[in-house]
Amino acid sequence: MTAAGSATGGCQCGAVRYEVRAFGRASICHCRMCQKAFGNAFAPLVTAKSIKFTRGAPKQFKSSSKVRRGFCGTCGTPLTYEFEDFGTEIAICTLDDPSIAAPVLQVGLESRIPWCEGLDKLPSREPAEAAQAEALFKDLVSYQHPDHDTENWPA
């Protein structure tokens, strides 16, 4: 979050960038719709009281009679959850600094996947396996947009 109280974010490829001026409550949603929309176990979302798209705009999928979900039409990153006139929530991990919106609530527990319990207790790679993985990624060149606004895009 900047001194002005705004934060920026965007999709993986950078075709869609946004600025948020005020946040509401952050949560994780375990509902089946969020699982599908995020391709993930749960969706970390934060209410964006004021959001402005500064580059591009999300494509939308109407996932129910009351909800639209925004995503990047180029790279597919899930970006928004819009509930009728109630407001927009943004996918926390699309923020340039996701650590600024810590979830304080979990919802959609009826669909919570049992293995979510204890994820933080999973072991990490053994040193030998970690070294192998590191070697594989050594020459990798990232095409992901950096975690800040850029003058030109594509670069």
Ligand SMILES: [Zn+2]
């Ligand atoms: Zn994108």
Ligand SMILES: [Zn+2]
């Ligand atoms: Zn949900």
